Amino acid sequence: MGEPGPEPAARGRELAEGALAGDRRATARLLTAIENRTPVAEAALRILYPQAGQAHIVGITGPPGSGKSTLVSALIANVREAGRPVAVIAVDPSSPITGGALLGDRVRMQAHAGDRDVFIRSMAARGHAGGLAAATGAAAAVLDACGFDLILIETVGTGQSEVEVAAAADTTVVLEAPEMGDEVQAIKAGLLEVADIVVVNKGDRPGAQRTAAQLRAMLVAIAPRPGDGDERPRPKRPEVLLTTASTSVGVPELLAVLDRHRPTDHDSGSAAARLARAEAQVWAIAGDRVRAQLHDDRHREATEATLRAVADHELDPYAAADRLLGDVQ
Ligand SMILES: Nc1nc2c(ncn2[C@@H]2O[C@H](COP(=O)(O)OP(=O)(O)OP(=O)(O)O)[C@@H](O)[C@H]2O)c(=O)[nH]1
Ligand SMILES: [Mg+2]
Known part of the structure; x- marks a missing residue:
C-alpha cells in the first residue's frame, strides 16, 4: 500500500x-x-x-446541479455565524457529469478560506461497492475526533453512492430542484428511500411548490407501514422543506430541522441507526479484506480455479463461496 x-x-x-x-x-x-x-x-x-461519536454527520445528496454545493456553502455560513465548527467531505464521483463541478465548488467555498473552523475536503468515490461507506465513515470519524460537531458529506445521487453515504451518515438530506419536474417520479423513488429530510431547492424557480407537493405525495406512498417487516431505523416520514440556497432562504429552517435530527445518547432510534451504520461499515471492510486475500499471491490461483469451476457448472456458487471462505485466515 x-x-x-x-x-x-x-x-x-x-x-x-x-x-x-x-x-x-x-x-x-x-x-x-x-x-x-x-x-x-x-x-x-x-x-x-x-474519541469520535459526538458529531452530527449529515449526508447531502441529490441529482447533479440540484444545488448541493450551494446549499452546503449556505449551511457553512449559517453554522459559522453561530460559532460552530463545520467540516465538509465532498465525494467526487469522478463522473463526466460532475467532473467540472469541483472547481466551481472550490470557488464558492473560498468565502470560508482561512477560517480554521471550516474544513473542506473532496474525496474520490473510486473502488467497488462498500469502499465508499468505509472511507467516508473513517474520514468523518477523524473530523469528529478533531472536534467538528457538524460534518456534511456531499455526494451526487446517481446510484449506489448515495446509499453508501447514507450508510455513513446520521441524517440524509435528499435535494431536488423544481426543473426536474416530470422526471421526479422516475428517478427519485430510490433516492427518497434513503431520505430523512427532503429539500426542494431553487425555491425561487417556478414549480418549486408543486415539486414539493408531489414529493410529499410520493413519500406517503412509499412510507413503510407498521408491521410490514421493514425494520430500518427510520421511524418518521421525511419532512419536505423548500430552500433557495443561492440566497440562504430556508437555510436556517433546514438547520433547525437538522438539529432536531441530531442523534442523542438516550433514544433507541439513534442507537439502532448507529448500529446499522457500524454494520454497514464493518461489513464493507470485511468484504474488502476477504476479496483482497482471495486475490493475493497465495490464493489467486485457487480462487480463479474455483470461479472457473462455477462458470463451467462443475461447482455451484454456494459451495464455491464456502470453499473460498475456508481459504481465508
Ligand atoms: N435559481 C437558483 N439557482 C440555484 C440555487 N441553488 C443553486 N443554484 C444554481 O444551480 C447551479 C448548480 O448548483 P451546484 O450547487 O453546483 O449544484 P450541485 O448539486 O452541487 O451540482 P453537482 O455537484 O454538479 O452535482 C449553479 O449554477 C447554482 O448557482 C437556488 O436556490 N436558486
Ligand atoms: Mg456540487
Missing part, C-alpha cells in the same frame, strides 16, 4: 496526535491516508475512533 516509511504505527500516532492538537495539515494528511487505505490510516484511526 502506497504509504512510505517502515513504521506506519508510529506515523499514524504522530498524525493522530497532530490532528487532535488542531494541526489541520495533519488532519488533511490523515484523510489522504484514509483515501489511499494505508496502514497509517488504520493506525491513526485506532487512536482517534474512541
